[in-house]
Amino acid sequence: MDNRVLGSIIREKKKRRIRRFERYRSAVRSIKEAAPDILSSPNFNSTKAHIQHGNVTVNEHVMSVASYSLLLSRALHIKCNEKELIRGALLHDYFLYDWHNIDDGSHRLHGFFHPGRSLRNADREYMLTDRERDIIKKHMWPLTVIPPACKEAWIVTAADKYCSTLETLKLRKGHGKREIADVERS
Numbered sequence: 104m105d106n107r108v109l110g111s112i113i114r115e116k117k118k119r120r121i122r123r124f125e126r127y128r129s130a131v132r133s134i135k136e137a138a139p140d141i142l143s144s145p146n147f148n149s150t151k152a153h154i155q156h157g158n159v160t161v162n163e164h165v166m167s168v169a170s171y172s173l174l175l176s177r178a179l180h181i182k183c184n185e186k187e188l189i190r191g192a193l194l195h196d197y198f199l200y201d202w203h204n205i206d207d208g209s210h211r212l213h214g215f216f217h218p219g220r221s222l223r224n225a226d227r228e229y230m231l232t233d234r235e236r237d238i239i240k241k242h243m244w245p246l247t248v249i250p251p252a253c254k255e256a257w258i259v260t261a262a263d264k265y266c267s268t269l270e271t272l273k274l275r276k277g278h279g280k281r282e283i284a285d286v287e288r289s
Contacts, residue, residue, distance in 0.1 A: 126174060126177070127170060127174070130169075130170045130173040130174055130177075131170065133173055133185060133189060134166070134169050134170065134173070134189050134193070137185065137186040137189040137190060138186075138189055138190050138193055140229065141190060141193050141194065141229065142193075144228065146197075146224070146228060147162070147193070147197070148162070150162040150165070150196075150197075151163075155196065155270065157270045157271055157272075157273045158273070159270040161196050164196060164266060164267075164270060165192060165193050165194075165195060165196055165197075166193070167266045168192045168195065168259060168262045168263050168266050169188075169189050169192035169193050171262040171265060171266055172188055172189070172192045172255075172258050172259050172262040173185060173188065173189065175258055175261065175262055176188060176258050181254060181258065183253075183254050183255050183258065184234060184255060187232055187234040187235050187238070187255055188238070188255040188258060188259065190229075190231075190235050191234065191235040191237075191238025191239055191242075191255060191256070191259055192238065192259045192262065192263075194221060194225040194229070194231075194235065194238075194239050195218075195221060195238060195239050195242040195259055195263060196217065196221055197221040197222075197224045197225045197239070198217040198220040198221045198224065217243070218239060218240050218241065218242060218243050218247055219240065221239050222236060222239045222240050225239055234253050234255050234256070237251060237252050237253050237255075237256045238251070238253075238255055238256040238259045241256050241260065242256065242259050242260050242263050243260075243263075244260055
């Protein structure tokens with residue numbers, strides 16, 4: 104292969120990687136702007152101690168879901184309330200316990216019951232909008248029989264399924280921890 108062609112391919116790959124990183128970085132900035140109260144909450148930060156899927160913590164999972172929700176809505180040009188999308192995504196798994204460490208067998212029903220627990224916990228700590236409540240309560244659809252009522256909830260539901268699948272199959276670890284650290288330093 105000609106060196107000029109090879110150089111062109113390498114430059115194009117680098118440009119795509121930079122564009123992808125910039126989209127992700129923009130999403131992380133949007134998350135910080137939309138939810139400083141959530142991100143600084145001791146309860147929210149306690150989710151760093153609980154495993155969600157595979158070896159990914161609940162905190163890493165909800166940060167990934169928030170990022171992918173934003174990226175999905177932007178990529179598909181879906182006009183939505185990004186602030187409520189972000190806040191709902193961050194709180195969708197706000198159940199505040201490690202469901203793997205429940206000895207009575209109730210963890211088998213965690214998928215059915217944690218949306219309600221997450222909503223109760225989030226409602227106690229934050230002033231939620233109806234859209235944020237819908238996101239939290241219905242993100243496990245179709246397990247939560249009633250489907251989401253707003254497009255933000257549908258987006259978070261899709262992003263949650265995507266992230267959960269990658270984490271469960273261990274195809275992805277931590278979803279961009281390095282990138283988040285880079286953004287925090289800048």
